[in-house]
Amino acid sequence: MVRFSKKNLITMAGVIFFYFLVLGMQAGGLISKFQEINLMMLGINIILAVSLNLIVGFTGQLALGHAGFMAVGAYVAAILTMKLHQPFLLALVAGALAAAMAGFIIGLPTLRLKGDYLAIATLGFGEIIRGAANNINYIGGAAGMIGIPRLTNWTWLYIMIVFTVLVTVNLINSSHGRACVAIRENEIAAETMGINTTYYKVLAFALGAFFAGVAGALYAHYFFLIQPVTFTFFRSFDILVMVVFGGLGSITGSIIAAAGITLINAALQQLAVLRMVIYAVLLVVVMIFRPQGLMGNWEFSLDRWLKKRGAASGPARN
Template sequence: MAIGAYVSAVFTIFLHTPFIVSLIAGAGAAGLLGFLIGVPTLRLEGDYLAIATLGMGEIIRICILNIPQVGGASGLSGIPNETTFSWLFFSMIITLFVIKNILHSNKGRACLAVRENSIAAEAMGINITKTKVFAFTVASIFAGLAGALFSHYFGIAHPSSFTFMRSFDIMTMVVLGGLGSISGSIVGAVILTFITAAMQSYPEYRMIVYALLLIVLMLYRPNGIFGSHEVAALIWGKWHKRGEKDGAVVENK
């Protein structure tokens, strides 16, 4: 997010580009950096991969903190407030459309196979590293887009907005909604946003609530609220089963 926020802000403030161009520049720069970081780090697995990716995030933040041309520790202010609800909604629809199409492509199915069982996927001829790099790059592009929208909403890009806690918040949203569920992640984001808003008067207890929430999830719903299922599919499935049950009752009568 930090790369998308700063690159888009630089394009808007110093190059005076239209908002859409700044968004594309921020997303593209984040995707490129994600690819460059992913090539060496995604050969790792497990805890080592988590440490490497989190470490790179902190390195990027510290580098930005020490670049005076983009505000340094003071951040980059004076960014036009271009992000509106319409832009957010449009960006969400585009993101959902692209992700859905990727998931139904060969690359997307390869990503799903690696997620479910990397050993079996490799045995079937899927290049694990290339697939991970592809997924990481796509995720970086959309993270960059989110960062660009973020900076143009608040009018400032500051290093303190992109700490480890931001990554933890996003991870919690995904885990809460359901690992492997796009709509579940949206539901998780909504729930967590409401919790954060409700606890504005008690910020010191926010992380305690997050930790308890994650513990409860790990005990009772380890794959999140919706797991790998989409919300619409679950609703349709229940409605369809109810319709079949009602039809069977009518026939019996």
């Protein structure tokens, strides 16, 4: 049962206000085409970063194949709308479920591995997906799928962002989430306490893949075109950088990092190759001075913020 406390009401009002603010700016022509593209990429990156943080940050499994799950969601959704002429909602759900199924299939055998071995196995999965897409003529092969209907808009994107964050937060604050965190902290101790570590690792992996599939479907239906080259190892690495940059185990950090990195890339886009050097230097500086990430494992709390505001506005002492 949902508690409509002051905190929940303020959060809900803020979420609704931001949605209508951006919608109004779009309607008023205050957001340029370039800004809109970056806004959509920002939202897609938030979904990807939050979903990967569930696997890497909260469950402690180093996975490098997240772009593979994104590709599954993108291609399945594009096939349903472009070739089979199905509704976008059905395509979105189907793409997400297909990615989740792929996460389950790859997760069940590989999540018994640990550390570098798991990273290599998931990296291999991502490359298998990309290689398969390169050689299937039905989905365009290396040329990809062109002419995908543009069905992703701000409303769809915002609903999926809120849905992703809401599900992830509720999972982490449940007994399932505490089991995932226990596995991250000490897997042997978790097993000793009776936690089915394989079950919870596969659960986190499949759920993270599900939301990566959502991001892939949204991506495909905004940019008209998807190609295997879009979903390389470097895409998986970019998502991992966002998670590490924001803080392992912090959903707030993933959101801030995804937004920050997307905006930095957009701001430096005119600098060609030099922007990658500047981008890399910024990341190195952050990792040197803030190795735990921007937020560490800390989450933004409205209660804490209101208390600080109340203390700051209290009567001054003589």
